Amino acid sequence: MDDYWSEFEEFELEKKYDIEEFIETTAGKIETEFLDFEEYHPAILGRENAEKLYALIRETKPELMVETGVCNGFSSSIILKAMEDSGEGKLFSVDLPVFIDEIKKEDRTGAVIPPDKSSGWVVPDYLRDRWTLKEGDTYQELPRLFQSLTSKVDLFLHDSGHSYETMMFEFALAWRNLKEDHYLLADNIDFSDAFIDFTEAKGLNRYRLGTLGVMTKKEEI
Numbered sequence: 001m002d003d004y005w006s007e008f009e010e011f012e013l014e015k016k017y018d019i020e021e022f023i024e025t026t027a028g029k030i031e032t033e034f035l036d037f038e039e040y041h042p043a044i045l046g047r048e049n050a051e052k053l054y055a056l057i058r059e060t061k062p063e064l065m066v067e068t069g070v071c072n073g074f075s076s077s078i079i080l081k082a083m084e085d086s087g088e089g090k091l092f093s094v095d096l097p098v099f100i101d102e103i104k105k106e107d108r109t110g111a112v113i114p115p116d117k118s119s120g121w122v123v124p125d126y127l128r129d130r131w132t133l134k135e136g137d138t139y140q141e142l143p144r145l146f147q148s149l150t151s152k153v154d155l156f157l158h159d160s161g162h163s164y165e166t167m168m169f170e171f172a173l174a175w176r177n178l179k180e181d182h183y184l185l186a187d188n189i190d191f192s193d194a195f196i197d198f199t200e201a202k203g204l205n206r207y208r209l210g211t212l213g214v215m216t217k218k219e220e221i
Contacts, residue, residue, distance in 0.1 A: 053157075053212065066091075119135055178217045
């Protein structure tokens with residue numbers, strides 16, 4: 001894994017923010033729901049990644065951000081909390097929910113939502129005014145979402161299906177709808193060669209924010 005990150009530069013943040021209590025509370029709520037489902041993954045971004053993602057939002061102050069992959073809503077909560085603390089920003093999310101009861105029947109494991117919960121259930125009510133959630137497959141819903149927006153976005157986060165095809169599809173679509181000198185982020189980039197191939201094709205430097213991949217949109221020559 002260390003070899004994988006050797007070609008990535010560390011994304012420098014200006015300061016550290018006091019967000020640990022919110023992160024622990026949010027993660028704790030999700031982990032409590034999974035005490036009886038140890039074979040399944042609660043889809044928590046990770047404490048360090050959450051701190052860095054929060055700091056990035058605070059420092060860049062995006063007016064408009066799009067993410068794919070919500071699941072229980074951990075990363076969405078972090079993003080929305082940072083926007084709330086900054087006093088600006090709207091988040092649009094696309095999620096195709098996967099429920100424990102569904103994949104139990106198929107004898108599968110993975111990142112899932114527990115019984116009697118819905119996509120993003122952990123997001124606090126006081127943060128939801130900044131949030132629009134679209135449920136459905138990214139291949140249908142993400143193009144519709146971008147088409148409905150009145151401007152290009154300031155930040156994009158991929159955290160949905162991590163197949164090569166899905167990542168390349170989202171990267172290409174997000175790239176066309178991302179402002180110049182703004183950031184495209186992706187989780188689990190080591191699941192395929194998509195992040196490497198996309199940045200190479202665009203001639204971009206690769207950055208890491210914790211274990212999130214980051215690329216900056218630059219004007220193509």
